[in-house]
Amino acid sequence: MSKVVYLFGAGASFGKRNDNVSKDSLERIIEGIPIVKEIDDEMGIIIELIRNCQSPDSTEKYELMGNKCTFDEVKNKLVNDIVWLRDGASRHATIDTFAKKLIIKGEGKEYRMLKFLLCVFFLIEQKIHHYDKRYDTFLANILGLDASFPEDVYIITWNYDGQLGIAYQEYVMPNSCMVLPQKKVFRINGTANFTGNNNIEACTLPLMSNEQLLSKVLEQYVNFVNSAYSDGRFYLHFAWEQDYFNNQSAKLFSNIADTKVLVVIGYSFPFFNREIDREIFRRMEKLERIYIQDPRAKEIKEFLTSVLTDQQRNELLPNRVNILENKEEFFIPPEL
Numbered sequence: 001m002s003k004v005v006y007l008f009g010a011g012a013s014f015g016k017r018n019d020n021v022s023k024d025s026l027e028r029i030i031e032g033i034p035i036v037k038e039i040d041d042e043m044g045i046i047i048e049l050i051r052n053c054q055s056p057d058s059t060e061k062y063e064l065m066g067n068k069c070t071f072d073e074v075k076n077k078l079v080n081d082i083v084w085l086r087d088g089a090s091r092h093a094t095i096d097t098f099a100k101k102l103i104i105k106g107e108g109k110e111y112r113m114l115k116f117l118l119c120v121f122f123l124i125e126q127k128i129h130h131y132d133k134r135y136d137t138f139l140a141n142i143l144g145l146d147a148s149f150p151e152d153v154y155i156i157t158w159n160y161d162g163q164l165g166i167a168y169q170e171y172v173m174p175n176s177c178m179v180l181p182q183k184k185v186f187r188i189n190g191t192a193n194f195t196g197n198n199n200i201e202a203c204t205l206p207l208m209s210n211e212q213l214l215s216k217v218l219e220q221y222v223n224f225v226n227s228a229y230s231d232g233r234f235y236l237h238f239a240w241e242q243d244y245f246n247n248q249s250a251k252l253f254s255n256i257a258d259t260k261v262l263v264v265i266g267y268s269f270p271f272f273n274r275e276i277d278r279e280i281f282r283r284m285e286k287l288e289r290i291y292i293q294d295p296r297a298k299e300i301k302e303f304l305t306s307v308l309t310d311q312q313r314n315e316l317l318p319n320r321v322n323i324l325e326n327k328e329e330f331f332i333p334p335e336l
Contacts, residue, residue: 002260002288002335007280008157008164010035011266011294012330015132032132033125033161036094043086046124050079053214060215062222074218078120085117096272099238112229119234120217122161122192127205127213135167138330147171149184153336154255156280157185158273160192160236166205186252188245188276190235194220239273249279259284261335263291269303277307290316293324293331 015032022028023041026049034042055071062069064077085095092098095118102111142150147168157164165180193200200216208216224233237244262284269277281287292300301321305313324331 003152003258004261004333004336005256005259006155007262007264007267008159009267010159013132013159013161013163029129031130040086040090043082047079047082050075050214053211056211056215064222064225074222078221081113082117085114109229112231115236116224116234119192119236123200126162131163131166134330135164139167139171141332143171149181155185158188160189162191190237192236194234239276245276253283256283258286260286260288261333262287263331263333265293265330268300269307274307281307281312282309287312290321291324291331291333295325295327297323297325
């Protein structure tokens with residue numbers, strides 16, 4: 001069996017939509033998480049959801065910047081910050097663009113706030129919407145009877161979300177909380193979650209009420225603000241943060257060096273990620289075939305050329321890059 005690597009982008013977590021309701025309706029997303037063009041509307045939904053949440057403990061107080069604050073006071077401050085993120089993101093093509101501009105301008109506090117708020121956004125999104133069921137089918141196909149990953153299958157993901165991890169929980173013992181094996185799943189940009197004991201495990205999200213999740217989020221928000229917007233309180237990173245990628249690259253490269261087959265799902269090789277993507281392909285010296293699964297697969301094949309090595313362009317592009325426009329299930333290559 002050939003070694004197969006999956007490369008996931010945002011389209012791998014798109015899920016399903018209800019086209020019969022308005023874009024700003026909570027029922028619009030049936031499963032999955034929003035893509036770029038949906039984030040503005042979804043942030044509006046989350047803002048209203050937070051505003052309407054009541055404290056599970058009316059006596060609870062928060063120490064924020066030396067002041068005793070109520071649940072509602074902290075909640076309203078968080079809402080104002082999410083409004084800032086939504087308005088800033090709406091003025092740019094993507095949130096990544098907004099983030100890059102902040103770091104270039106030296107606005108470090110705002111940059112770290114953006115990353116923290118993205119963690120909040122994705123955690124709440126995964127609470128209010130069912131995960132993309134294609135992950136469920138994918139895992140059912142590849143996992144062993146002990147919920148182990150096949151020896152020759154690895155996953156690289158650019159996604160911040162925990163869709164794969166949430167789906168994986170349904171294959172482990174009830175009331176247990178297992179994380180995805182790090183030697184099998186490589187998160188290039190980290191994940192939208194908090195560090196250490198502040199981490200909100202994917203398996204606990206379905207068990208929480210909205211109020212319980214918001215209470216946990218507010219605790220982390222207070223800690224984050226009180227820490228002078230410390231960058232060490234979350235796992236989310238961007239492609240230009242080379243230190244994070246360099247810390248995990250050795251393990252990644254050693255595991256993909258003898259890759260024979262690459263399956264690209266929902267990923268369009270954006271310019272921001274190009275340097276890392278090129279390095280990944282340089283390490284796949286034995287690559288023999290690429291499958292691209294996406295409704296825009298033909299267009300993505302053109303973007304692919306910018307990250308391939310010269311040898312890969314000559315050997316693979318003529319007839320060893322397969323286009324797959326069906327998006328109902330994640331593709332399982334015949335080489336498995």
